[in-house]
Every structure is written in C-alpha cells, then in structure tokens.
Amino acid sequence: MIDFFRKQKYLIDFTLASLLRRKGKNFGLLFVYTLIVFMLASVMLFTHALRHEAGIILQQSPEIILQRMVAGRHALMPADYLDRIGRLRGVVEKKGRLWGYFYDPAVKANYTMMVDETKGLSTTETIIGAAIARTRGVGIGDWITFRSHDGEAYSFQVTDILDTVSELVSADLVFLSEKAYRVTFGVPDGYFTDLVLSVRNPREVQKIAEKLSLKLPDTRPILREEVLRTYDSIFSWRQGIVFVLLAGAVLAFVIFAWDKASGLSAEEKREIGILKAVGWETGDVLRMKFWEGAIVSLAAFIIGYLAAYAHVFYGSASLFEPVLKGWAVLYPDFQLTPFIDGMQVATLFFFTVFPYTVATIIPIWQASITDPDAIMR
Structure with missing residues (x-):
C-alpha cells in the first residue's frame, strides 16, 4: 500500500512538471475552466441562499x-x-x-x-x-x-x-x-x-x-406551503434564465475542453512514445494522464467555487443580482447567510470535473497502445 501511494506521488510530480512545460496552453485552459465553474457556482449558490433565506422568513407567516x-x-x-x-x-x-x-x-x-x-x-x-x-x-x-x-x-x-x-x-x-x-x-x-x-x-x-x-x-x-412552493418556483425560474444565458459560454467551453482532451499534439504523442520506450507501461501512462486531467479540473473547480462563494456572500453577487433578485426599482440591500447544499456541490462537481477527466483517458489510451517507434516517427 505504501508503494502504491509513493508511485502515485511520483506520477503526480511528473504530471505537474509536464503541465508546467506547456504552461501557456494549460493556464489558458485553467482560466476558462475556472471562469465557467465560477459563473455556474455563483448562480447556484445565490439562488439557493435566497431560497433558503425566504423559506426561513416565511416559516413565521400564518399557516x-x-x-x-x-x-x-x-x-x-x-x-x-x-x-x-x-x-x-x-x-x-x-x-x-x-x-x-x-x-x-x-x-x-x-x-x-x-x-x-x-x-x-x-x-x-x-x-x-x-x-x-x-x-x-x-x-x-x-x-x-x-x-x-x-x-x-x-x-x-x-x-x-x-x-x-x-x-x-x-x-x-x-x-x-x-x-x-x-x-x-x-x-x-x-x-x-x-x-x-x-x-x-x-x-x-x-x-x-x-x-x-x-x-x-x-x-x-x-396555505403557507403553497406560498413556499411559489417562491421556490420563482427562484428556480430565474436561475434557469441565467443558465440559459450562460449556455452559449458553457457550450463553447465544452467544445474547447473536448478538443483539448481528445486531441493530442505531436509533442504530447512524442512524450508518450519516449515514456513507453524507457519502460513505462500502458497503465502508467493512463494514470499519469488521468492525474493531468484531474489536477486541471480539480484546480478549476476549487478556485472557481471559492471565488463564487466570495462573490455571493461577500460581494453580494453583483454580477447576477439584478436578474435573480427581481426588484425593478427598490433593490433590497442585505447580507445573505452562507448556506451550502452538499447535493448541489456534488452535482456541480460531477458535471464539471468528471467529464473532462474521463475525456482525457480515451485519446491517451489509443496513443499508449501504439508502438513507441511509430509514435516517435
């Protein structure tokens, strides 16, 4: 078990060094990835906090x-x-x-x-x-x-x-x-x-x-329950409007990320050929590229989610406030109580981290089973 963790540590060290060798391309991807996570997380956090806050206040209303x-x-x-x-x-x-x-x-x-x-x-x-x-x-x-x-x-x-x-x-x-x-x-x-x-x-x-x-x-x-359901529907509807507005940006990122993950450059193919030539097994190459995708996606998710948290609960969600609050003239000025839903975080994590990480495996597997001499030529 100790050997397994030590091997993973060496693979992560090598992956980080490989990412830094192409830092311009990878930092650009990380920035766009983080921006998408930030926007989606901001909408989800702000809407859920509003819904939670309204639910608490309306609990004091008559039945x-x-x-x-x-x-x-x-x-x-x-x-x-x-x-x-x-x-x-x-x-x-x-x-x-x-x-x-x-x-x-x-x-x-x-x-x-x-x-x-x-x-x-x-x-x-x-x-x-x-x-x-x-x-x-x-x-x-x-x-x-x-x-x-x-x-x-x-x-x-x-x-x-x-x-x-x-x-x-x-x-x-x-x-x-x-x-x-x-x-x-x-x-x-x-x-x-x-x-x-x-x-x-x-x-x-x-x-x-x-x-x-x-x-x-x-x-x-x-009934009070009907009022609560109405508020929930209103906030969900407004959240949906923002998601539709962001759909173009999300789609563009999906195409960009898929193209990056599914297509290997000549330099990356040559690197895989060298690794295979010096004794790396196919499983080692797959694990190395898995860590590459995981590091990029996890870093984007963590940075984007933390930035969204600060934006919503300390910056009053200024980017989405007019759409999600909905007041035409008299905008309320209030500080939302930080509230995070575990299921919401898991859903966002699954749809932003998992697809990109998996998408990096298929092209790497195809390249890693090819003869090293053919790859390097």
Whole structure:
C-alpha cells in the first residue's frame, strides 16, 4: 500500500512538471475552466441562499390566508366572516389583515402598505423599509407624503426604519395605523383585505382549509406551503434564465475542453512514445494522464467555487443580482447567510470535473497502445 501511494506521488510530480512545460496552453485552459465553474457556482449558490433565506422568513407567516373572491378577483373581506368561520378545532388564532399596494410616481415603484397594531403608530406616524428610505432620501424624524385614493396628500413622520436584516421581505414595506390606512385607500370600517389563521398542528392545515371552503364557498384558502412552493418556483425560474444565458459560454467551453482532451499534439504523442520506450507501461501512462486531467479540473473547480462563494456572500453577487433578485426599482440591500447544499456541490462537481477527466483517458489510451517507434516517427 505504501508503494502504491509513493508511485502515485511520483506520477503526480511528473504530471505537474509536464503541465508546467506547456504552461501557456494549460493556464489558458485553467482560466476558462475556472471562469465557467465560477459563473455556474455563483448562480447556484445565490439562488439557493435566497431560497433558503425566504423559506426561513416565511416559516413565521400564518399557516392559512383566506381571501374573498368576486368574479375571480381578490375582493375586500367583510369582518363578519370571522364570525361565520366560527370555532374550528386546531385553529389557535384568526384575525383580519389590512394591506395593499401603493404606487409612488416619485420613484416609479410600488410600496406594500400594511397595518400592524403592535407597532403602536398614531395617525400621523409611519415605519418604512430601508430601500424606501434610501430611495426617497429620508431618515427617522423626517416626513414622507402619500397621496390617497381621492387625491388628498397626507404626510407621515418616519418613527423608525425596518432592520436591514429583514430587507429581503421588508425593502418596500410601509406600516401605517389602521385609521391612516383606511383613509389612504378608502377602505370602509368593517372590511379587511384578507383573514389569517394560525393552526396548532401543521398536519391539520389541509383539513381546516377544506372546512373553510365548505363554510365560505366564495373564499380561497392559501396555505403557507403553497406560498413556499411559489417562491421556490420563482427562484428556480430565474436561475434557469441565467443558465440559459450562460449556455452559449458553457457550450463553447465544452467544445474547447473536448478538443483539448481528445486531441493530442505531436509533442504530447512524442512524450508518450519516449515514456513507453524507457519502460513505462500502458497503465502508467493512463494514470499519469488521468492525474493531468484531474489536477486541471480539480484546480478549476476549487478556485472557481471559492471565488463564487466570495462573490455571493461577500460581494453580494453583483454580477447576477439584478436578474435573480427581481426588484425593478427598490433593490433590497442585505447580507445573505452562507448556506451550502452538499447535493448541489456534488452535482456541480460531477458535471464539471468528471467529464473532462474521463475525456482525457480515451485519446491517451489509443496513443499508449501504439508502438513507441511509430509514435516517435
């Protein structure tokens, strides 16, 4: 066993020396190879981290959202629907919510306006998201003006700015008092945007949703799991868009790498002939060239993946941020929590390292079984 490892060490030393003799060609290949791994890994890491972050945040959302539907569209929910629901086993809390979208022509962006009574806001106070504060150039103590549904302008004093840690979901959020919200949007008393229900046992959510559909046939229950699946689909779709954009570069690299791996230069063939002439066996030549492919591909994978990790988690994925985040105007500024999926790494490793390493074996085998004298001539 010791002899085996010693032999592999000598083969690796010889392979490194052989690579350095053709350093211009090999460093060019390594650079392109690393760049491809870097781009693919950046997209995968950023998308997966966003998906993971959104999943953690949405776990705090209510298990069931109940919306009233009129002619297939979302409509206001009468407050008496809370009484019509009655007591449902497993439901620990039910309440109405007030929220909506407000278009701000000053920055050409939509805000999400919401009522949260736990904030203790007066009718002239508001709490805004960090992206709104940056875009509008306001801070705590400043005043911000919104125009209501009837054209009247109402000013609110900013009492707080939401923490940047939650900016993934709070970048465009505006909190108002209930009275200020109803005046701004013209929502009469006794109506809510929708209802939310908290369920004690997650396994009972589907059954409770079925009961709600029977009691209130003009409503639509939306489960938290459905929201999570929607976010997952959105991020997967955006990841697919970037991969399609990169497909041309990946295809060009595949052709380049295959041409390099499957075709031997006259110098490489002469080197194999000399090795065979001085006593190297076919297996030794194959192992040497296997290590050559493995060293190049492994070095490209490690350097590219580490560069992608730094780019995503320390550089905010600036190359792919506009496509994958998806906000048109109010871009959230947040630091992603480093998260790596082992299966994702294994998949990327398999599709970037394995094909190139294997592709180097076939032409080398064909050359190594040829008579050394014929090769050198």
